[in-house]
Amino acid sequence: MRIQALPPQLINQIAAGEVVERPASVIKELVENSLDAGSSRIEVDIEQGGAKLIRVRDNGAGIHSDDLALALSRHATSKIASLAELERVSSMGFRGEALPSIASVSRLTIATRTEGQSTGWSITGDGGDQVTAPEPSAHPQGTTIEVRDLFYNTPARRKFMRAEKTEFSHIETQLKRLALSRFDVSFTLTHNRKEVFTLPLAEQPLEQERRLSGLLGSSFVEQVLHLDREQAGLSLRGWIAKPVFSRSQADMQYFYVNGRMIRDKLVSHAVRQAFQDVLFHGRHPAFVLYLDLDPMQVDVNVHPAKHEVRFRDSRMVHGFIYRTLHHVLAETRPGQEVDRNTGEIRLVESEKAIIDSAPAVAAYQRPLGFHVQERQANYQSSFDIQRPEFPEKSTDQTEPDAQVPPLGYALAQLKGIYILAENETGLILVDMHAAHERITYERFKQAMEQGRISSQPLLVPVSVPVSAREAELAIEHQALFGELGMEVDRLGAETLVVRAIPVLLHGADAEKLLRDILSDIVIHGTSDRIRNDINEVLATMACHGSVRANRRLTHEEMNALLRDMERTQRSDQCNHGRPTWVQLDLNTLDKLFLRGQ
CATH class of the missing domain: 3.30.565.10 (Histidine kinase-like ATPase, C-terminal domain)
Incomplete structure (x- = not known):
């Protein structure tokens, strides 16, 4: 024709x-x-x-x-x-x-x-x-x-x-x-x-939450963390649900770039990385997020239906999204409050002071060297258990009122699994193994970050055939490989050699590890693969090193665990996304016993 x-x-x-x-x-x-x-x-x-x-x-x-x-x-x-x-x-x-x-x-x-x-x-x-x-x-x-x-x-x-x-x-x-x-x-x-x-106009924070509740359900709003961050010409605001509100499918994920709803692999990867060690495998986070940036920095003319965009500096955008969400999720711990106007998540000052000032007497897990301790004077014998005596409010206005920590003081241990504690709001239930697992895991990660990732030379270096472009990328990112505990050199135009890998990944497939990292660099400009693999090892170590079920704890040990939960980032959930504690306030308890009805 x-x-x-x-x-x-x-x-x-x-x-x-x-x-x-x-x-x-x-x-x-x-x-x-x-x-x-x-x-x-x-x-x-x-x-x-x-x-x-x-x-x-x-x-x-x-x-x-x-x-x-x-x-x-x-x-x-x-x-x-x-x-x-x-x-x-x-x-x-x-x-x-x-x-x-x-x-x-x-x-x-x-x-x-x-x-x-x-x-x-x-x-x-x-x-x-x-x-x-x-x-x-x-x-x-x-x-x-x-x-x-x-x-x-x-x-x-x-x-x-x-x-x-x-x-x-x-x-x-x-x-x-x-x-x-x-x-x-x-x-x-x-x-x-x-x-x-x-849906009426919703320009105030509470009105916006009502619209969210009407469209996504009240349970979403009850579990969200609000965020609002700006950096280097990028702004990210909106809501992410706590890890305990995860989904079996990615059906509650709304991401907007300059007001435009988009589906983007780079964004999805950054979000997954931020939730990496607080969710079960196969679970999906829920969020409503808005990214604003200079229109010159994003190309929206790449799809007929405008579902996709292309960022001019994808690495910067990926890092900003990841760091922002990572920071917000890190602050999910007892004693936090969210400023409805600014979206800032912070520890309540009075509660932060009582947490930070707690002196020490006994450790709840001596093999791991944690020494968080409590005042003996805060406890008395009652009903055959030691129960905290809450400090009375000071009548002298020149002295600050005594405060009760966010998780209160331990009352007893139930079935060797749960800690029962009383705070100013009511009853606290703590899964002691899940809580201690998170605390141990976070301290392992801090120790790794402070000492960097130790590497171990391979007895027999591994040669890896790659494309010329991948070989160039490996040399361009040698500093990144060094930070990750890997030593990678170029043998030829299309050949790399792995001479060392991280100590904690001893026995890992060095060739597969290198190829996976190169793939991440090609797509995202960076790679967290080694850190993620090491975190999985640390999580396993934390699980085995945490207090087990049926171990009897003293009141000093139980209270030490509560104080450490208040200090530790992400302590609202264990490494697998399960909640570590729940609050039953007096209204909830009254309803259980039909009080006032």
Whole structure:
């Protein structure tokens, strides 16, 4: 066949195949246009899962009547006009393909009015090459777009649509993602004339948490840590759920770059690394995170549906995300508080003082050399167990009030497994093995970091054939290999030799280790593989070195363990993501015994 130009209608339908996958894709494109128009209110009406009707109404800037016909022309947009603007684009849409693509596979009507026009205008397309001329139409400021009979003229595409319930589920999920991207916009969703949800404006922290609760569930909000960090032109804010709120699948992960929902392997890797030693294998973290950076530092023009982006300095972005989440997760320990305005996580000053000032008397695990001790005067004999006597509040205002540590004081040991303690709020239950395992693990890691990773020469160096590019990367990153306890040299253009590996990885496959690290460097610009492998060894050592079930502890040992939990990072959960302690406040206990009812 000879080369020939494709008909405009076929071009639009090909573009629709990339942009309009299903009704939810239409929702994404239309709502993003509404957001770009500066809307503060967006209403979405759906009938029959989007197959019969999709209507999106907003109160944005509207479309000028002279531009309506252009709105249904390919590559016509008001959002960019030059390459320079494309490289700094901050709007959700900019390709000028969405409306003509949708119009080519449906019956589409646009009704709109701008602020300066005395009347509204409308235009209609029926899936063909022609559209009607703009006609006057009664309409408030803003735009309403109706998409009827989606894929009516492309039967093959319509056959791929699922059941009404399934398609609407995708629509609801898509609108949730959009609603989480813009708390300064109200959203309403209606299906078959029944309201599904209404989300009012949520510009204050508590209002935002109510929107999170409505979209992701109250249990998510109850377990989240808020964060807000800035560094080197990068800003990361949002919410991550504590490791105890992990998921069996990655269904509650929302990541936005400059307000745009994206799926990115680099981001996913950084998040996984941050949660690496606080989650069970196969479990997935939950989060809603927003990364903001200079639009020049991210390319959003790499995917037709704009699901993916490309960072110009991927290593810097990866490191920033990892360090920020790693720091926030490190502060999950008893006695912390979150500032709702700044998102800062810190120890309550009064509790920090009581933790840091606790003198020492007895160790709870002498073989590991931990010597955290308690005042003997704080205990008395009662009910055949030693129970703490909480200090009374000082009546002299010149002296600070005595404080009780966050985890209180030990009352007893239950079945050789749990420690029961009393604090100012009520009853504390501690899994002593899980808690001690985390404490031991964190101290092993600190010792490794302070002494660096020791290496051990191989009796027989291992030659590894690689590509020329991989050999160059190995030489470029020799300092990194040195930090990781590996000695790697280049023997030839395509040959490397491993002369030493970390002591704790004695017996490991040196060739596989080298190849895996090189693969990480190629993809992410760095590698934490050796550190992760060593951490697994340390975790195993910590597990075997921690107090076991059925070991009887004295009250001094139990209280020493409580104080160490308050000092140790990530002590809210063990190395496998299980909680180490729970709080039962008096209200909860009263409900168990029907008190006050």
